[in-house]
Each structure stands twice: as C-alpha cells, then as structure tokens.
Amino acid sequence: GxxxxxxxxxxxVQEGDSAVIKCTYSDSASNYFxxxxxxxxxxxxxxxxxxxxxxxxxxxxxxxxxxxTAKHFSLHITETQPEDSAVYFCAxxxxxxxxxxxxxxxxxxxxxx
Amino acid sequence: xxxxxQSSRYLVKRTGEKVFLECVQDMDHENMFWYRQDxxxxxxxxxxxxxxxxxxxxxxxxxxxxxxxxxxRFSLILESASTNQxxxxxxxxxxxxxxxxxxxQGTRLTVV
Numbered sequence: 615g616x617x618x619x620x621x622x623x624x625x626x627v628q629e630g631d632s633a634v635i636k637c638t639y640s641d642s643a644s645n646y647f648x649x650x651x652x653x654x655x656x657x658x659x660x661x662x663x664x665x666x667x668x669x670x671x672x673x674x675x676x677x678x679x680x681x682x683t684a685k686h687f688s689l690h691i692t693e694t695q696p697e698d699s700a701v702y703f704c705a706x707x708x709x710x711x712x713x714x715x716x717x718x719x720x721x722x723x724x725x726x727x
Numbered sequence: 728x729x730x731x732x733q734s735s736r737y738l739v740k741r742t743g744e745k746v747f748l749e750c751v752q753d754m755d756h757e758n759m760f761w762y763r764q765d766x767x768x769x770x771x772x773x774x775x776x777x778x779x780x781x782x783x784x785x786x787x788x789x790x791x792x793x794x795x796x797x798x799x800r801f802s803l804i805l806e807s808a809s810t811n812q813x814x815x816x817x818x819x820x821x822x823x824x825x826x827x828x829x830x831x832q833g834t835r836l837t838v839v
Contacts, residue, residue: 615786623767646826657731657817657830658770703769714760714785715828719769 616641618706620718627694628726635721637704638686644706647680647687648715653700661702662689694725730754731820733831740838746805748834750818757823759801761785761793764815764833773816776801777823808838 617640627633637647645666650658664671664678664687671678675694680687691698701722705715734749752759760775772785774793782793790812794802801820805812818831 620769648826648828657832659830660827663826714772714775716772717762717770719767 616644616706616708616716618704618716618718620704620721622721623719624722624724626724626726629694629696631694633691633694633698633723633725635689635702635704635723636686637688637706637718638684639706639716640685641706641708642682642685643708646707647678648705649678649689650703650705650717651700652703652720658703691723694723696725696727699723699725731818731829731831733816733818733834735834736832738834738836740805740808740836742809742838744805744808744838746808746836746838748803748805748816748818748836750801750803750820750831751799752801752820752829753799754820754822754829755798756820756829757798758821759795760819760821760828761791761801761803762817762819763787764817770817773803805836808836810838812836813838 620637648663651661652658664680675692677690701720703720704718707715731752740746758777761773762770773791776782776795792804816834819828821828
C-alpha cells in the first residue's frame with residue numbers, strides 16, 4: 615500500500631520568510647496529491663492540490679510542486695504571515711476520485727512575528 | 728457550505744464501555760471516513776464507507792466497528808473502550824467524482 619513521509623515535523627520561520635514542506639510517496643500509481651491545513655483546535659481544510667499531469671500549481675502565496683519520477687511533492691509558502699501557523703498534512707491517493715487518502719504525519723509550522 | 732458534524736467535541740469514557748461516535752453530513756456525499764489523529768502519526772484511517780451499509784477496513788480497524796444505515800450518517804463504535812484508544816477522532820466525507828474531503832470538527836475521546 616501507499617506510504618507517505620513528510621519532513622520536517624516542525625518548522626519555525628520568521629514572518630515574511632518562505633517555508634517549504636516536503637513529502638515523498640511510495641506508490642507510483644498515486645496521481646492526486648492534496649495539502650490540508652489544520653489550525654489549532656480546528657478541522658483540516660484543503661488549501662491546494664495537484665494532479666500527476668501537472669508539475670506545479672500556484673494559488674497566491676502558496677504553491678505545490680510535483681516530481682513524479684522521484685515520487686516527491688512539496689508545499690511552498692512565500693511571505694509567511696502569523697495566520698499561516700498551523701499543522702500541514704500532505705496526502706496521496708492512487709485515484710483522482712479515490713476513496714482513501716494516505717496522509718503524511720504532518721508538519722507543525724510556526725511563523726514568528 | 729458543506730457541513731460535517733460530529734456529535735460530541737469531548738468525551739470521557741471508562742475502560743470497557745461501548746462508545747458511539749456519530750457523524751452527519753448534509754451534502755449527500757457517497758463516501759464517509761473515520762480517522763484517528765495522534766501527534767506525530769498524522770491521520771490514520773480506521774474505516775470508510777462508499778455507500779449505505781457498505782464498509783471497508785482502513786489501516787487500523789482493530790477494536791473498532793462502523794455502521795452506515797443512512798447515507799448522511801456514519802457511526803464509529805468502540806466495542807470495549809481501552810486506554811490506548813484515547814485520541815482525536817475525525818470524520819470526513821467526500822463526493823465520488825470530486826477530490827476534496829470535508830472534515831468534521833473532531834471528537835477528543837479520553838478513556839480512563
């Protein structure tokens with residue numbers, strides 16, 4: 615089955631700096647890769663996703679890159695703000711409309727003012 | 728807005744009790760999931776259901792069962808609660824053909 619690793623487990627950056635979180639997956643059949651953000655005490659929410667036919671996707675200050683050959687994908691947050699502080703989860707699934715996502719263990723991002 | 732609602736935010740139960748966690752979604756989603764969230768382990772799938780009365784085991788089904796008698800409701804059952812089942816439990820739902828999963832607010836269960 616799919617196995618997703620995520621690094622780092624914790625990340626602290628100064629406000630305005632960039633943050634990068636990296637994930638690797640094991641199943642070459644995976645073709646959909648979402649990222650979820652979970653603020654303290656709140657539910658996880660989708661912030662961006664990418665499919666295997668695309669190498670990069672941007673949405674304002676966040677971007678995701680995918681390297682299918684190396685089986686890794688990354689979340690990039692630029693110009694970080696205190697409200698970016700949260701736990702971020704990557705996930706992979708072998709089917710765009712697959713019934714199950716395999717999540718990484720999460721990265722706790724702290725943006726220091 | 729999609730709403731996924733879990734019946735309790737916090738629960739404290741005794742070892743050996745039978746525990747029911749309820750989840751209701753209001754968007755007619757076919758797929759519903761129960762995850763367990765523990766620090767450093769991320770979200771681990773316990774069970775999921777892709778239709779009424781259908782269920783599939785996830786990665787950590789031992790000690791749990793589920794029930795889906797109606798499309799909008801997915802229940803997680805701890806047959807005999809144990810202290811190692813103390814955790815945050817998250818329900819999610821998703822429509823077949825759409826990628827995004829929507830989560831409930833979570834139930835923090837403590838077994839004493």
